[in-house]
Amino acid sequence: MPSPDDEHPLHPYDAVLVQSFGGPEGPDEVLPFLRRVTAGRGVPDERLAEVGEHYDRVGGVSPLPALNRRLVADLSAELAERGHPLPVVLGNRNSAPFVEDALGELVAKGAGRVVVIATSAWRSYSSCRQYREGLADAVEALPGLSVDKVRPFGEHPGFAGIFARDTLAAARGAVERVGPEHVALLFVTHSIPEAMDETSGPGDSEGRAYSADQAETAAAILAEVDTVLGTDLPGGLAFCSRSGSPRTPWLEPDVNDRIRELVDEGIHHVVVVPLGFVSDHMEVVHDLDVEAAQTAAEVGIGLTRVATPGADPAFVAGLADLLLERAAEARGEGPVRATWRDLDSHPSVCPLGCCPNLRTAASALCGKD
Ligand SMILES: CC1=C(CCC(=O)O)c2cc3nc(cc4[nH]c(cc5[nH]c(cc1n2)c(C)c5CCC(=O)O)c(CCC(=O)O)c4C)C(CCC(=O)O)=C3C
Ligand SMILES: [Fe+2]
Helix, strand or coil, X not given: CCCCCCCCCCCCCCEEEEEECCCCECHHHHHHHHHHHHCCCCCCHHHHHHHHHHHHHCCCECCHHHHHHHHHHHHHHHHHHCCCCCCEXXXXXXXXXXXXXXXXXXXXXXXXXXXXXXXXXXXXXXXXXXXXXXXXXXXXXXXXXXXXXXXXXXXXXXXXXXXXXHHHHHHHHHHHHHCHHHEEEEEEEECCEHHHHHCCCCCCCCCCHHHHHXXXXXXXXXXXXXXXXXCCCCEEEEEECCCCCCCCCECCCEHHHHHHHHHHCCCCEEEEECCCCCCCCHHHHHHHHHHHHHHHHHHCCEEEECCCHHHCHHHHHHHHHHHHHHXXXXXXXXXXXXXXXXXXXXCCCECCXXXXXXXXXXXXXXXXX
């Protein structure tokens, strides 16, 4: 464990935790994983069986763990290349290596202050506070360890900017093939319960931070595409991977329903932008690349799926920039908070009542409560 001095740009941190969702890596791990994910969350058995089949199709191996190992290696190399190496480790919520074990190992090697990147870009209970609760659980058994988290980074140039670049390329190709009047963009994110969206963001404002932030970023990307291509393409948010009880309202429209409607709107080609996803999760490789692709084929329209940032060097560089920004904040400096096209940025320390847990009172770190 190197002991960073005051000159070190990542001071006061001495290690980085990449905190992720986790995923099964073999047929025997699928059911235990799904049980962990859904414990106490009211997901019906039929939905569990259905999602289990998605994993079975790919030999019970989620793409996520391998992608995260690569992200950890790339980020570690990026920090070393910039001349400020720190240990970077992976800790998951729902599969090994678990967060508490990963942090425990860092503590055993002498770490006292860890900075966390959750592999989730947007503000909501599922995509932010639940990770903060995971940190609270883990740190309970590790007295003396303190952890900070980088801000929600959906609007960062190293995330939104990558989607913008790749969406532009995909839209240009589609426009050349079928003409601008026949192309639409669909920005797709994970559906969440309406109640979770309504309460997302700082407790003192309007809520809907989850869907509103993504709608704003999608609109900014669409505007950029239209400006560069001289087009006026239709575009908007759609949602995938709904679960829970069918009687509970979740965010809509579903991506498949939107694709069917686009046919009647004269669209021949849809560009699907997985804005809600950091890397090629099962939601992307199954719900978009299998299901949405099949829907598009059924109704006879072409579909291009834009890449997720996960494998892009510019994403890794953006995460390194976010770590430097967080360290400067921890030192009491006021670093510039880069965002793509002047979109909003959000606090690194979540405000009181931010993205509440609507089921139980659980403590969370990296916030004012
Ligand atoms: C907003 C959001 C993200 C994005 C932010 C982030 O990345 O964290 C996300 C990510 C992920 N969700 C994942 C998997 C699952 N999510 C489930 C269930 C749920 N997700 C929800 C929301 C989100 N989920 C919600 C509100 C539920 C209902 C139950 C509950 O309230 O918790 C279920 C249960 C079965 C089902 O209902 O589908 C599974 C298996 C995986 C792993 C995929 C892989 O293996 O590649 C990843 C990255
Ligand atoms: Fe999920």
